Amino acid sequence: xxxxxxxxxxxxxxxxxxxxxxxxxxxxxxxxxxxxxxxxxxxxxxxxxxxxxxxxxxxxxxxxxxxxxxxxxxxxxxxxxxxxxxxxxxxxxxxxxxxxxxxxxxxxxxxxxxxxxxxxxxxxxxxxxxxxxxxxxxxxxxxxxxxxxxxxxxxxxxxxxxxxxxxxxxxxxxxxxxxxxxxxxxxxxxxxxxxxxxxxxxxxxxxxxxxxxxxxxxxxxxxxxxxxxxxxxxxxxxxxxxxxxxxxxxxxxxxxxxxxxxxxxxxxxxxxxxxxxxxxxxxxxxxxxxxxxxxxxxxxxxxxxxxxxxxx
Ligand SMILES: Cc1cc2nc3c(=O)[nH]c(=O)nc-3n(C[C@H](O)[C@H](O)[C@H](O)COP(=O)(O)O)c2cc1C
Numbered sequence: 444x445x446x447x448x449x450x451x452x453x454x455x456x457x458x459x460x461x462x463x464x465x466x467x468x469x470x471x472x473x474x475x476x477x478x479x480x481x482x483x484x485x486x487x488x489x490x491x492x493x494x495x496x497x498x499x500x501x502x503x504x505x506x507x508x509x510x511x512x513x514x515x516x517x518x519x520x521x522x523x524x525x526x527x528x529x530x531x532x533x534x535x536x537x538x539x540x541x542x543x544x545x546x547x548x549x550x551x552x553x554x555x556x557x558x559x560x561x562x563x564x565x566x567x568x569x570x571x572x573x574x575x576x577x578x579x580x581x582x583x584x585x586x587x588x589x590x591x592x593x594x595x596x597x598x599x600x601x602x603x604x605x606x607x608x609x610x611x612x613x614x615x616x617x618x619x620x621x622x623x624x625x626x627x628x629x630x631x632x633x634x635x636x637x638x639x640x641x642x643x644x645x646x647x648x649x650x651x652x653x654x655x656x657x658x659x660x661x662x663x664x665x666x667x668x669x670x671x672x673x674x675x676x677x678x679x680x681x682x683x684x685x686x687x688x689x690x691x692x693x694x695x696x697x698x699x700x701x702x703x704x705x706x707x708x709x710x711x712x713x714x715x716x717x718x719x720x721x722x723x724x725x726x727x728x729x730x731x732x733x734x735x736x737x738x739x740x741x742x743x744x745x746x747x748x749x750x751x752x753x754x755x
Contacts (some may be wrong), residue, residue, distance in 0.1 A: 444619045444642045447585050448542060448563060449514050451475030452754050454632075455456075455588075455621065456649045458518045458544060460714060461486065461722045462657050465650075467502050469510035470654040470746040477545060479516040480507065482714075487722065491713065494529050497513030497534055504538045516542035516565065519553070528553070536560045541711075542740065543582070549575060554582040567623065567644070568679075570599050571608055576616045587618045588644045593625030595647040595734035597681040606634060613639035627736030629755045641685075643753065647734040650721075654746045658724030661731055662743050670735040679708040685730040688720055694730070 454472040456463065458481035464484060467750055468478030482496075484503040490496045500517070507515050517540050519531045532553055533656045535543055545553070557564050566579040567588035575625045576587055577607070589612060591605025592598055605624035612620060622635040623644035635643050650657045651665045673684045674691050676698035683690035690711070697707045711730060712719075720729025744752070 444586060444621070447619065448477055449751070450477050454750055454753055455516075455644045456641065457623065457644050457646040458482075458516075459646050459650065461718050462655055464656055465506035465510060466508050467649065467652070467654050467656070467746070468515045471649070471651075472507075472511040472513035472515055472654060474747040474750040476750050477514060477516060478507075479518065481518060481540075483522065483718070485701070487718070489718075492573060493524070493530065496524075496527060497530055500531070501534060501538060502536075504540060507608065514541035516540070516544055518544035518546060519546060520546045532556055535562065545579070547575060549578050550581060551582055555582070558583050565621075569597065570601065571603075571612070573611060573615060576612055576618075580616055580618050584618060585602070586621060586642075587612070587616060588621045588623050589640075590644075592682075593594065593623035593735040594623055595650075595684070595732050595736075597683065598679065602682075605731065606638060607636075609640060611639045625734045625736040626753075627734075628739040629752055631736065631739065632753050643735070645753070646739060647736050648749060648753075649746070650733065651740050651743050652746045652749055653743060657721050660724035660726075661721050664738050665740055666742055669738040671738075673733070673735070673737070676707060677704050678711050679704040683711065683732060684734075685720070685732050688721065688726040688730050690716060690726075690728055691730045 452475040454476040456478040458479035460481045463481045465472040471478030528692040545566045547568045563585045565586045566584040571589045591608040592602045593605040621642040621644045622640040626643045627648040651662045674695040675684045676694045719725040720731045
């Protein structure tokens, strides 16, 4: 994996919407891992047009390049806005982004374009299944990420814990596999490796780093909490989990009392709810999406300290 991606350590800082900007991504690169920008990288407001999304992304990519000459990655699906995808693909090729993430779209034309441009493709299946994994392999993906139910962000639809997700794929897929979901310390990295993963795809643990732009209140709340504190609720189309903000409590109660997924999604307020909760620390109107790995996070570290610990 490190050879394919031209990095030192098989550790990826996963894309996380508003939270993963050029500063974090470059810090991860300098510490020997691979960082990913995400749709709202570096922003504090919702975009008003597709052009604005593209301009913002171009600027953030250029900021990373100004900060480091090491590889980094970008996902090409932005808030499931399908009109944007071909424009993003062209932008990434123009900007010579080293690595892209396919969140399971598995589009042969897009794969062919990236391959022709010499760009590495990581495929993360939001709902891991062997048929899609083999399709990703056939299309020329370089690395496969399998996501278990312990992750932060949008959860897979099937409740298969992260350490049980690998066995179905190891030995059947001829691609290096990374495991995602609840990996936050060296012990979980060791288990992932023992179970057949070549690398780890880590989100939540990077939120609790000094270099992440998440609200300091969010970082401290992560340190002070365990997985038992998290509220799990259904929304459209996925499950979500959050620290118990007022908004998350409302979503949880709606979920428990059988409200429709669409109604819960409206209350949760998708990207805006995340911005308010995680960037601005507004625990009345926002949510704080993190994975079950928070039990293992006991202090706010630098990116270098976190990567050194995961690699230890
Ligand atoms: C706050 C938050 C925001 C996320 N946003 C995105 C995103 O914009 N795009 C994406 O592909 N994945 C997103 N994810 C999923 C992560 O890329 C990654 O798969 C997940 O965080 C791994 O699980 P962990 O948090 O337990 O380490 C997000 C996760 C979190 C916690």
